[in-house]
Structures are given as structure tokens and as C-alpha cells.
Amino acid sequence: MRKTKQRATLLAAIILAIAMLVSACGGNNAPNNTGNQTNNTEQNTNTQNNGQTEEEGNTGESELEPYQLTLVYPGSPQKDEALVEEALNKLLTEKINATIDLMPIDWGSWDEKVNLMIASREEVDIIFTAQWNGHASNVGKGAFLELDNLIQQHGQGILETQDPTFLEGARINGKNYGIPTTKELAAAGGIIYRKDVAEELGIDMSQVKTIKDLDAVYAKVKAERPDLTPLYISSTDNTFNSHFFGNYDFLGDATIPGAIFKDGTDTTVVPIETTERFLETTRLTHEFFKKGYINADAATSQVSAPDAWKAGIVFSAIESLKPGKDEEVATTAGLSGKLGQIQLTNKTIATSETAGSMLGISSTSQDPERAMMFINLLHTDKEINNLINFGIKDVHFTLNGEIMSKTDRTGDYSPGANWMLGNQFLNYLWDTEDPQKWEKFKEFNTGATKSPALGFVFNSEPVKNEIGALANVIKQYQVAIDRGVVNIDDVLDEYMSAMKAAGLDKVIAEKQAQFDEFLASK
Incomplete structure (x- = not known):
């Protein structure tokens, strides 16, 4: 494939050179239209x-x-x-x-x-x-x-x-x-779901206001539509603990431990694993996993949610939402008009957006x-x-x-x-999309809570060795925890001990020092 493209590029170069020579011989002094053409x-x-x-x-x-x-x-x-x-x-x-x-x-x-x-x-x-x-x-x-x-x-x-x-x-x-x-500038967490299936099963999705409210929905889907995974998550997909659900601001790189809350005012950098929000969310995710709502291979599957939608095996998946996100997913999956979305968090703006x-x-x-x-x-x-x-x-x-x-x-x-x-x-709009989609984007971008750290990005160079060591620890634990495969209460002490041994405290301290300097300069 690449060889064919290289030959085509060479042929194009030869043709261009001949054309330029002919143009020059003909006394044409106009600018080369490959670079000065009015668009x-x-x-x-x-x-x-x-x-x-x-x-x-x-x-x-x-x-x-x-x-x-x-x-x-x-x-x-x-x-x-x-x-x-x-x-x-x-x-x-x-x-x-x-x-x-x-x-x-x-x-x-x-x-x-x-x-x-x-x-x-x-x-x-x-x-x-x-x-x-x-x-x-x-x-x-x-x-x-x-x-x-x-x-x-x-x-x-x-x-x-x-x-x-x-x-x-x-x-x-x-x-x-x-x-x-x-x-979109703002971010909010929620789910995309099979609207047609919810209607078929008589599920009133307007009653879903929190993650906990999904329990009854998933129970009914599991019982009456066993061909569908109530909540599909792969090893690379979004989870209920993603930054737009927890509203974590990792100060420039979500792969490096230490965050504040985007929807708060506290500027103290902490490991999210020590926060009640993290613990509540991961405990609930584990409950969903034990009940069979989440696919059993969530921690290892490399079949992404978009591909799972195409395969027709999904009732819902977790997404960062915006106006019309449901139809964007539907169009790619061949499910136009069959998907809906529910926002489950408030809107925020951070460097992550x-x-x-x-x-x-x-x-x-x-x-x-x-x-x-x-x-x-x-x-x-x-x-x-x-x-x-x-x-x-x-x-x-x-x-x-x-x-x-x-x-x-x-x-x-x-x-x-x-x-x-x-x-x-x-972008053009599909005939199944809301014709007011871009107007709604503008509305969506208004009224969002701005993170105290908007515009700040952590410089990881001073602690790059610790970050490398932490990455190995995170890889060992985080995917399984975030997807509910393991109970956070069974592994938290072990996980935190491994993180501290890898240099967690030093990374948190460096993040805090840089962030404090950023705040002082504002």
C-alpha cells in the first residue's frame, strides 16, 4: 500500500516538474498555483x-x-x-x-x-x-x-x-x-443507550438522574434482553470513574496521579483513590459487575464500544456527552434514530477539555x-x-x-x-441529526463550571522516573478497579502501598508546588 502511494507521489512529482518546465518555456510568469492559489x-x-x-x-x-x-x-x-x-x-x-x-x-x-x-x-x-x-x-x-x-x-x-x-x-x-x-468546550458525563430497546421494554429513562438509578434499568435489560450487554466497557473505554464522571482535574495529564475536583474550589492536589467520590463510584461499578450488567471481559477486551455498537450487542455505554452525541454514535454504528443519551453530571471546563x-x-x-x-x-x-x-x-x-x-x-x-x-x-449534519445541533453546542458551552486549574499543565520532567514507576503500578491495578472487576476495598491498601513505594508522594508534592506557583501568578 505504501509502495503504491510512493510510486504515485513520484509520478506526481515528475508530472509537476514537466508542467512547470512547459509553463516556463511558454513565458507564463504567473505564480505557481500549487502554493499561491486563491481558495x-x-x-x-x-x-x-x-x-x-x-x-x-x-x-x-x-x-x-x-x-x-x-x-x-x-x-x-x-x-x-x-x-x-x-x-x-x-x-x-x-x-x-x-x-x-x-x-x-x-x-x-x-x-x-x-x-x-x-x-x-x-x-x-x-x-x-x-x-x-x-x-x-x-x-x-x-x-x-x-x-x-x-x-x-x-x-x-x-x-x-x-x-x-x-x-x-x-x-x-x-x-x-x-x-x-x-x-465543545464543556464536558459532562453520561450514557448512550438503545432508545428503541428501552421503549420496547417499557423503561422510562427520564427517571434516570444518577448512576444508582441505572441499577433497575440494567436489571430489566439483563432479564428480558439477554442478547444485549446492559453496560459495555472494554479495557480502553470510558468508565464511571473517568474524569468527566468524577469531575477530576489531573492538571494536564490524566495518566499521572494527583488531581483536584473541577466542580469545586479546593486547590489541594490529592490522589483520587483517597476521595469518597472515587470510592463510591468504584464500589457501585463493582456491584454492577457482580450482577452481570457489565461484560465479563471488561478488563481485557480490546473491542471498543464503537465496534461493540456496530455488532449490535450493547444496550448502553459510558460517554463524554455533548449535544447530538447519541446520533453521532448511532450513525457510525448503523443505528440511526435508535440511540438516546442521558447526562448524569454537571458541566465543567478544564484543560482536559x-x-x-x-x-x-x-x-x-x-x-x-x-x-x-x-x-x-x-x-x-x-x-x-x-x-x-x-x-x-x-x-x-x-x-x-x-x-x-x-x-x-x-x-x-x-x-x-x-x-x-x-x-x-x-461538519455537515445527517438528516437524522438535530438541525439546531451547532446552536445547541453554543448553549452547551455556556454556564459550565470552570476548574480552578484551567490553563495549567503539569511539567512532569522533574519526576519522570517516579512517573515511569507509577505507570507500571497503575497498569497492574487501575483497569480492573475502574471496570468493577475487583472490589476496591479488597485491594486499596495494597494499591496505595505500591503507589507510595513507586514515588506517589513525590509526584503529588511536585504537582502541588507547580500548581501553587500557577495560582500565585494569576
């Missing part, structure tokens, strides 16, 4: 206008050599990936003289493969990264380039279209190492400038944004204005990655 594609100049304005100007680049970009992100490989790449390449060659190699990695093996990619210094260009997925730790390892100069040079569209809170809240030591997706979905440029990239040009297009070019997210018009969807309808080939390219790639306010 009249509709653009989003403000996240509040739903991407309906028109971009003026151009890429500002000229005389670019051909280059193949690689984009690494989590998700299932798609049947029509090569077809979409071909369509993208036509547009990208015109705009920035580049082609693209899409490199999705299944969620189940994402952490392992990306960590190996970073450790081995594999040459790639753009990698999905997030606060909850070890972003700060990977920055400390030198995996990502500092982007501020690149943003100024080749990312003006990002600066013009994105709420500045995103970039401000994603900085590490005052610098950006990732470009956040333009999406501003830096919760980003694209970083790898320090192994051979053309970081071109990588930034591509990311800028994802934030400003409606055609490219929708092509990479939804596929080809009249093949994978039909379009009536801004509204998409499915075709018999929609399932052949349905990556469900639009929350990772660029500017969601440029």
Missing part, C-alpha cells in the same frame, strides 16, 4: 457562525515540493479508505502540493502502537494526542514539536476561526504542542510546515473537512444543502473521527 471554499471564520462564511486569501505558500503526509489517529480502518485518500490527494495537491496517507489504529491497540511509534522514532507527520492520553508525558519525551511559530506562519485560519480558550488552555509551560479540535482532542506534529516529521498547512485546512476548508470525516459526496452520502443522507455505501467509510479532525462547526 474560495466556504470557511468558518468564527465558531459561532457555523462555518458559513467564505475564506478570502490563499495558503501563502509557493514553489512547494511534492510531499506525502502521514496522519495517525485512533479508529477502525475503513473499507473505502484508499478511495477517500485519492479524492483528498486531488484537493491537497492543488492547495499545498501534498498527498495524505491515513493511518488509523484500532482503539484496542492504540496506546501500545503509538508508544512504540514514539519510542522507535518512526517518521510520521501528524498524530492524534490528548490530555487524557499521555500528551504531557509524550511532550516530555520529545515526541511533539513546539508549534507557536508554525501556527503564526501557516495556521492563521486556526487563529481566526477558533475560540482562543482552546489554544490558551492547551499550553505546556506557555507553549502549544498540539492544535485542539474546534468543538481544551486539550481533550488535538493533532500534534511529530518531531520526526520531515516537513512540519506542510503538516501545519494541512491541519489549517482541516480547520478552514469545508470540502476537505467533510471529505476526510464523511467520505465522498454521492458515494458515501448525498447532500441537500448542508444536510447529508445515507447511501448503500455509507458504512464503507464511516470513521467517526470528526471530534478529532479540525473544526466540527464545518
